[in-house]
Amino acid sequence: MHYGAERIGVTVLPTSVGNTERQIDLMQDLGATAIACTPSYLLHIGEVAEKMGVNIQKDTKLRTGILGAEPWTEGMRARMEEWLGIKAFDIYGTSELSGPMFTECSEQKGVHIWSDLALVEVIDPNSGEPLEPGERGELTITILQKEALSMIRYRIGDISVLDDEVCACGRTHPRIQRIQGRVDDMLIIRGINVFPSQIEYALMAIPDVGQHFQIVVDRKGALDDLLVRFELNKxxxxxxxxxxxxxxxxxxHRLRISLNVNVDVELLEPGSLPRFEGKSKKVIDRRAL
Amino acid sequence: METGKHVMRQISIFSENRPGRLAAIAHALGEEKINILAFSIAEANGFGVVRVLVDQPEKAHEKLLSLGFNTAFTDVIAVKMKDQPGGLYDVAKILGDSGVNIEYSYAYSGKEGAVLILRVDHVDDAIKRIKSSGAALLERSVFH
Structure with missing residues (x-):
């Protein structure tokens, strides 16, 4: 994305996440017109700017947000566009293939797949059979021009719907609709993929931790918050x-190293977490999209 | 100097910081007719440690374990203080002058005077120094 933007003559500031006040200063000083980040980070930037007394609409030149790497909704788009005075575009990709790959056009009606570059299919996650356009299923991607690390019908695990109608913008490239969930239990925390099994693996290597734990995902302000509650070993x-x-x-510390995301932990008395017969419910996701 | 008779067996209980936990502990001890002679709660972010001196420590420990509590025995000492201004200073000064470090402490003031319960880094040393300074230590038999 960085080099693609440079290729079309854009000056890119690779500021990454964090040090938000400085990012807002830079935006103002250098007259940034677009930002690419997760939608929740842009919400956070908006909140921090308000605290600093900076009005994104009036005090910056920002007019475009290219937002992705986590699920978000039309409702959030509408709020962000109104609040920050920008046009917000969805971008989709997966780091196994090349990171951000496809984005929306000016119509903002789904992410266009460059179908001469990638074959995207929606399949039934159980049978693996392709579904018709308009049917909901798991996305698979085959990158037609990738060499060396060719991935064929790579199953991303995201659930969406493919729309092959011609877009109002005139493009015939099909579009994928908003990501509606996952076929597995993967969580996306501030744009980082986290599997509950990773958390379990890290916890079970620590002798002080008992057998039972619970993962609580919530949103504090605009940012995802990951809390791991575990029973203390007797x-x-x-x-x-x-x-x-x-x-x-x-x-x-151990969880942060293994997940690459900040985690809060809570110590519990043995026996205080619910026990399950059959499939346990280890993850509580309180984020409302 | 025989110091063992002055070493008390305190029970420490790990507790989550939410309503009803102290009640659960107190109910368990009450059910077993165990009397609490002194107690304190230490609080950290999100959890706490309840510390009790009881008349029947073994029985209390067993009961709490059977209910799933994390409990541990800790050796503490109990020093008699004068229940008047400067009483705490007299005891604290002995320990300070002796280089004995207090990890934590709690106190009660009853009919027979004030008592300071202490968890220190060097128990034997503390007992010897307190006695040789003329202050009085309670004996274990007073509690249990």
């Missing part, structure tokens, strides 16, 4: 508050 308790604080720090 043998782990030493009676010193300090030792317990160290256990918590250690678990937080």
């Amino acid at each position: 043998e782990a308790f030493s009676n010193k508050i300090n030792d317990l604080m160290l256990i918590r720090q250690n678990v937080e």
